[in-house]
Amino acid sequence: MTRIDFRPMGARSAYLWPLGTAVVVLVMSGYLLVTDPENRVFTLAGPLLVGFCAFLVIRSKQWCEVTADDAVLVQRRAFKTVRVSLKDAREISLRGNGGGSAQMVARSSAGSTAFGSLLMVSLYAEGYQQADVLEALIAGAERNRGKAARETVEVLRRQLEHVRAGGPVKTAPLAVLAKDSTGIIGAAGAAGAAGGLSDL
Secondary structure (H helix, E strand, C coil), X not given: CEEEECCCCECHHHHHHHHHHHHHHHHHHHHHHHHCHHHHHHHCHHHHXXXXXXXXXXXXXXXXXXXXXXXXXEEECCCCEEEEECCCXXXXXXXXXXXXXXXXXXXXXXXCEEEEEEEEECCCEEEECCHHHXXXXXXXXXXXXXXXXXXXXXXXXXXXXXXXXXXXXHHCXXXXXXXXXXXXXXXXXXXXXXXXXXXX
16 A cells, blocks of 8 residues: 655745734733733733644545556544545545635445545735646546546646646636635635645
């Protein structure tokens, strides 16, 4: 079995804004703890929130486990890990998440759902997964007999050709699914594609 990790696609700004927010929250919490010790219980809410967000960032990850006859899409979320065999999946499709990310979604016959972010185009991040990730997904999805899986494979093959040619993100076949977003939705979408948040 070979494990192929999905790479973070965030630009520097996709990491700087949450990091800057965390620093501000911690500084303000420290200041309030010194100047208003009677309300230390409420003051500690800031660091706890930062810690929880850091936990989500560290835990959230996507990868593909490739064997001789299958590929399994794996999504590790905050408190659980979902594995879906692409060969045996009830449904395989592509979607946009509304935050500038194009994703592949696999649903098992038992109802479990895993997704992998393949492309991001937003104000905060821009990038796509490299050829090895797409090759692994295609190898698994092409063994699935569903119509949606065949359509997904066709799009992924075009995306693979674009990636191998070094084409720009905004003209990639998957870019049609990714919609530019601004504000908190776009920022959260960028963080999700960067590998830092669970599905939105």
